[in-house]
Amino acid sequence: MSNTTTTPQPDTTQHYLLSIFQPEGPTPTEEQLAPVMAELGKLNDELRAAGAWVFGQGLEAPETATVLRADGDGVLVTDGPFVELKEYLGGFSVIRAADLDEALGWGGRLARVLGLPVEVRPFAAG
Amino acid sequence: MDERVARVFRAEHGRAVAVLTRVLGDIDHAEDAVQEAFVEALRRWPETGQPPSPAGWIITTARNRAIDRLRRESTRGDREAAAHALLSAEPDEPEELGPVRDDRLRMLFTCCHPALAAPARVALTLRLLGGLTTAEIAGAFLVPEPTMAQRLVRAKAKIKKARIPYRVPHDVDLPARLTGVLAVVYLVFTEGHTATSGDALGRADLCAEAVRLGRLLVELMPDEPEAVGLLALMLLTQSRAPARTAPDGSAVLLADQDRTRWDAALVAEGRSLVRACLRRDRPGPYQVQAAIQAVHSDAASAEDTDWAQVLALYDHLLRLSPTPVVALNRAVAVAEVHGAAAALAEVDRIDLDAFGPGHTLRGELLRRLGREEEARAAFGSAAERTANAVERARLWGLI
Numbered sequence: 001m002s003n004t005t006t007t008p009q010p011d012t013t014q015h016y017l018l019s020i021f022q023p024e025g026p027t028p029t030e031e032q033l034a035p036v037m038a039e040l041g042k043l044n045d046e047l048r049a050a051g052a053w054v055f056g057q058g059l060e061a062p063e064t065a066t067v068l069r070a071d072g073d074g075v076l077v078t079d080g081p082f083v084e085l086k087e088y089l090g091g092f093s094v095i096r097a098a099d100l101d102e103a104l105g106w107g108g109r110l111a112r113v114l115g116l117p118v119e120v121r122p123f124a125a126g
Numbered sequence: 127m128d129e130r131v132a133r134v135f136r137a138e139h140g141r142a143v144a145v146l147t148r149v150l151g152d153i154d155h156a157e158d159a160v161q162e163a164f165v166e167a168l169r170r171w172p173e174t175g176q177p178p179s180p181a182g183w184i185i186t187t188a189r190n191r192a193i194d195r196l197r198r199e200s201t202r203g204d205r206e207a208a209a210h211a212l213l214s215a216e217p218d219e220p221e222e223l224g225p226v227r228d229d230r231l232r233m234l235f236t237c238c239h240p241a242l243a244a245p246a247r248v249a250l251t252l253r254l255l256g257g258l259t260t261a262e263i264a265g266a267f268l269v270p271e272p273t274m275a276q277r278l279v280r281a282k283a284k285i286k287k288a289r290i291p292y293r294v295p296h297d298v299d300l301p302a303r304l305t306g307v308l309a310v311v312y313l314v315f316t317e318g319h320t321a322t323s324g325d326a327l328g329r330a331d332l333c334a335e336a337v338r339l340g341r342l343l344v345e346l347m348p349d350e351p352e353a354v355g356l357l358a359l360m361l362l363t364q365s366r367a368p369a370r371t372a373p374d375g376s377a378v379l380l381a382d383q384d385r386t387r388w389d390a391a392l393v394a395e396g397r398s399l400v401r402a403c404l405r406r407d408r409p410g411p412y413q414v415q416a417a418i419q420a421v422h423s424d425a426a427s428a429e430d431t432d433w434a435q436v437l438a439l440y441d442h443l444l445r446l447s448p449t450p451v452v453a454l455n456r457a458v459a460v461a462e463v464h465g466a467a468a469a470l471a472e473v474d475r476i477d478l479d480a481f482g483p484g485h486t487l488r489g490e491l492l493r494r495l496g497r498e499e500e501a502r503a504a505f506g507s508a509a510e511r512t513a514n515a516v517e518r519a520r521l522w523g524l525i
Contacts (some may be wrong), residue, residue: 013287098289100241100291122288
């Protein structure tokens with residue numbers, strides 16, 4: 001059965017994290033956001049239909065974050081994001097793809113829909 | 127290394143690693159297996175003589191080494207399965223010749239994947255397809271060897287972990303991806319050609335390597351006129367190598383070169399490639415640049431140059447790639463066809479900024495127009511912007 005003239009294709013797909021980077025600044029208005037969210041919804045439907053969708057969601061602003069640090073027997077709780085950056089993680093998707101080209105294809109469409117930079121990063125082998 | 131084995135190594139390393147990468151699904155394993163096969167060749171060929179098909183022997187031996195290794199190391203079921211898959215494959219020396227072409231093409235597209243940093247693309251291509259050692263690549267690019275080694279290791283790790291695919295891109299992506307591959311090959315060539323410093327010999331090797339890769343591209347993708355155009359451009363540029371350096375090591379400008387010293391065989395080959403690709407009527411930047419060089423090659427002396435033709439080609443090139451460098455080269459042709467004043471007007475429309483050669487041209491045009499003071503200032507600006515000591519000395523000479 002085995003035929004070495006074709007690349008041995010791993011039967012498991014690779015998971016990729018698509019991180020959406022948002023510049024610091026005023027949050028867009030409802031009117032600005034509505035068409036973007038509609039396009040995003042369509043893209044997510046396509047991801048689902050292709051069996052590539054794992055998870056995806058926007059995040060609240062970094063000011064809503066809380067940082068926890070192990071501190072002796074307890075945990076130290078502080079307000080705010082872990083690092084203050086000019087660009088912060090605005091949301092992310094986890095997708096499943098056969099290879100990087102496929103993941104970049106989805107990521108590229110996400111970047112176009114949102115008009116924001118998207119970082120594509122593979123999950124470590126489990 | 128044994129002379130014959132070394133020759134086979136340079137000629138067949140890329141092919142062997144490309145085939146083994148497909149078979150093993152892993153570049154590092156493929157490199158190790160091919161390395162072991164060459165070690166075996168060094169041991170056996172002096173006694174047995176070189177086999178009729180050295181490439182086939184290397185590939186078969188590398189595959190057998192990979193099987194041995196998988197057996198040795200198979201502690202997990204999937205390794206066992208992989209070894210069985212390799213074992214059950216019939217010995218396929220003649221069969222190799224079919225998919226080999228595609229394997230090297232796959233390897234080229236993987237090495238030149240846009241997700242890799244440009245220096246890594248160049249290094250991987252030279253290492254895996256060119257068969258250059260890490261030390262040779264490091265030497266050619268004036269980078270410490272550990273830095274280059276790390277660059278290669280990181281790039282290969284990214285290919286593996288991010289799963290950069292080992293295949294020729296789909297038709298929709300092919301034009302953009304091919305442009306990336308051509309850019310890598312041309313980068314290798316220009317790095318060798320426009321040496322800013324360092325060991326001249328090592329740099330010349332880069333030109334030869336780029337031409338070799340260019341020939342491979344044309345062999346693998348004969349229907350891509352831009353691949354042919356790139357090869358033609360490199361051959362025509364390379365044909366002038368014997369005339370472009372003065373005995374003292376300084377560069378000789380095209381207009382001052384002894385054209386009888388140009389390599390006639392390379393000129394002829396370059397010209398015929400230009401004609402062949404332009405006939406396809408799918409012009410691209412490399413083809414047009416090659417055509418411009420062909421016009422220069424056609425002229426027995428600098429005075430005989432058909433500048434109107436050169437200018438027409440630059441007009442075309444500027445539409446295809448509207449960059450300051452192209453605009454500047456076009457201005458040189460404008461000076462020849464319409465005079466220095468017209469050319470100066472063109473140059474002053476270009477954002478020269480940190481671009482030294484632009485100031486040099488401006489200086490030359492101003493001098494021709496008798497505006498000596500402004501000319502000197504322009505040469506001064508050019509001198510400030512060049513990192514090349516020989517060029518800086520020449521510019522100070524002009525002031």
